[in-house]
Amino acid sequence: MTTIVADALGPDTPRRIGVAVSGGGDSTALLHALIGAGFAVEAVTVDHGLRPESLTEAEDVGRACAALSVPHTILCWPGTEAAGNLMDAARRARLRLIGAWARRRGIDTVALGHTADDQAETFLMRLSREAGLEGLSGIRARFRAEGVLWVRPMLTVPRAALRDWLRARDIGWVDDPSNENDRFARVRARKALRALRPAGVTAERIGAVVGHLAAANAALDRLLGQWVAAHVTETGGELQVPEGDFAALDPELRRRFVLDALIWIAGTDYGPRGAKLAAFLAAPRDATLHGCRIRFARGRMVLSREARAVAGLVAARDAVWDGWRITGPVPEGARIAALGAGGLAQCPDWRATGISRAGLLASPAVWMGETLLAAPLAGVGTGFVARNLRGSFADRGFSR
Known part of the structure; x- marks a missing residue:
């Protein structure tokens, strides 16, 4: 032994x-x-x-x-x-x-x-x-x-x-x-x-049978990983892929991509119920699924965190918030919460970040009472950094 x-x-x-x-x-x-x-x-x-x-x-x-x-x-x-x-x-x-x-x-x-x-x-x-x-x-x-x-x-x-x-x-x-x-x-x-x-x-x-199945599963995961590296852009916890590339993907790999993307964005162990995922894949369109938003605009499919899913989530200044940790000059008494529409209105250069409006609404921000101190993903707050503790989507591997 x-x-x-x-x-x-x-x-x-x-x-x-x-x-x-x-x-x-x-x-x-x-x-x-x-x-x-x-x-x-x-x-x-x-x-x-x-x-x-x-x-x-x-x-x-x-x-x-x-x-x-x-x-x-x-x-x-x-x-x-x-x-x-x-x-x-x-x-x-x-x-x-x-x-x-x-x-x-x-x-x-x-x-x-x-x-x-x-x-x-x-x-x-x-x-x-x-x-x-x-x-x-x-x-x-x-x-x-x-x-x-x-x-x-x-x-x-x-x-x-x-x-x-x-x-x-x-x-x-x-x-x-x-x-x-x-x-x-x-x-x-x-x-x-x-x-x-x-x-x-x-x-x-x-x-032994499980071993055979695992080998086949790993082969599909490798194919998906190669496709993700070639077609998916990751910015600030949000994923974007050209609509045409997503539509051309093999149906099983398409299912795996959406499932893995939702799990990664939401930070969960499991994905949505199979029936809900199947309904989306049968007719891909703008949807809210598993605490995430999926949108199709300007020829791209965008997957991001849903603002409503984190609207009431608050963390202490040194704690993890929805899988993110903010470092920098966070003062005593500050809290970490979603940026939201009110906070985004105070971020004049947010379009330059490459992250969608929906993705930034659900991004982590530093607040002191009702005052916005920093929104690292939206480009506000010198010296503040938001780190995604889930790591890179492309590097995480696709086998659960």
């Missing part, structure tokens, strides 16, 4: 690495494999508070880490307050909390203990939702989010093999009873996978 993990991470992975440890078999095996591979490990556990014994289990992880001389931190998230899809809310909370922890600790890479079974279960779950090629391409082996590189070095390893490896070393783990609760879609997929095993449909074979 140590060799598998080391080979999956490769020689370029920093020797100091974070690892998310729940106390279950998968993450416990990952912790020990990383140590065996010679990494300087720091562990973190998120206590969701969903079961009375969860804090005790997190503290048990801490004691096990102490015995291994591994620094350990417990992060708390009140999962009982979550609304909607609990599993999705928990996943987002883990990424947010662990990402912040890693940044505080100066850790660039965090390892997650997902296995071949997780890959197969995810495939079945997405299959039941009629997912397309992107969804059926499976869990990514690595991705960047919350300012951290997340890696999954055990995606090819069956869960049963990890438990055998732990038993052989007399290493214990905790089984979460929610893993048998049919309320959760993943548990239902797990049981379906067991039922399929006699027919030869195993986690390993599904993993």
